[in-house]
Amino acid sequence: MKLITAIIKPFKMDDVREALSEIGVAGVTATEVKGFGRQKGHTELYRGAEYVVDFLPKVKLEIAVADDVVDKAVETIVKAANTGKIGDGKIFVSNLEQVIRIRTGETGEEAI
């Protein structure tokens, strides 16, 4: 099992969620986060004074998937979240040791 962590542009969240549910990925946890990468910050105006704002708002999606779904899921996210412009975000894939469904106590891929 893998944990997919995707940092995407906030306005792409609905597209990604829809695309994922189309391929059968049903569970997603979303968090509003701030960060920067190559896009760096941007400038904002306050009463005509310009400031560089380092941390930009992004959405972090966390998705637990079975091993055979990982590639398809990653491909789907990349396609749905892509605008071609700098700042589209990143996807991290890591091993997931265990998953437990709290209500039933099921474990492993059955709990996903």
Add this chain to the structure above:
Amino acid sequence: MQINVNFQTWLLATSFFILPQTVFAAELNQANTAWVLTSTALVLFMTIPGLSLFYGGLVSSKNVLSILMQCFTITCLVSILWFAGVYSLIFADGGELQAWIGDWSKAFLPDINTTVLIGDIPETAYFMFQMTFAIISPALIVGGFAERMKFSAMLWFSALWLILVYVPICHWIWGGGWLAKLGVMDFAGGIVIHVNAGVAALVAAIVLGKRKGFPHVAMPPHNMTMVVTGAGMLWVGWFGFNGGSALTSDGRAGMAILVTHIGAASGALTWMTIEWLRFGKPSVLGIVTGMVAGLGTITPASGFIGPFGALVIGVTAGIVCFYATQYVKRKLKIDDSLDVFPVHGVGGVIGSLLTGVFATSQFGGLGLPEGVTISHQVGVQALAVLVTAIWSAAFSFAILKGLDAWIGLRVTSDEEVQGLDISLHEETGYHSL
């Protein structure tokens, strides 16, 4: 021009044609009374909640309650001081010292009852209306030292500033003092309130020093929705501020509201346009700041000018206050946190000087007193502005330095980082989880 009995003598000689029925009226005028009572509510509404929300939204989320608390406490404190003697020192006849200060005869209102009149309105209404102006003045200064001043020091400063600065300046201009005798025109507080508070805020910002991180770290408003809500309340409340200041419910009050509105709208559009041209995007904060600049600037002129003058004054306010804000923040690097001086102080100066020009009938105003030329009037206006700025700066500086030596002005660096809400008030404005 908030009138008291003595000042009315001067008015009678100079502008009786404007205020025909109010002077020396011995009977209660119900229309005037109703409008002054309404205006009292409108002006208090400007401070709580208008200015509180406007300022509260502009600071960071960890300091929002400190601003609301400061504005609220100032409202309470000034009200009690007003009753205890401040009203009397400004508006009671000072006898031989009248040119400089009133006396204590109205402290705690010993002779008040429901039938006592000032002009043709009850003294109760007059007392309350004037009080709301005294409340908003120290509340405006809060913007200069926001996010870093001790609550105790803020209270002492507000009380001492009210007594040592607001009392004499207000008496000189509105209480029949020496500047009133010279013929200064300050309809609703361009000098008494905006120049006065703006200069004090600048001095406070300098004496307290910059907030941690200024000017490199962005200090964006934490809640622009609150800022715009508060700004809208200020605009509406200003109708009472300027419209009520003749203490009459008549054509002059209508004209005051008309020019106030034109000033606000043109100031707002001007600031927005400059930002749009210079930076590519018109900002919400820009348009509301331009509105406040337009309102502050039109205030001293509002009972003397016509709509054309208001348009010129509003546009001038938008331009000059915009560049003043840039200059104070970027060039001088003074951390006047919420830009009180460049918006209110500078706006008050421009408006007070232009009053001498646009009050004339050739520019559509109600006319200068007979025999008074534009240059003479502008000279008197400049003198009053200068005297007020120097007095306010000197006493604000002395009060702040004294308090710093006595109890300290600034919170500790840790408290500042943590935010004043939790470190001074043990509360937070917003809860998550």
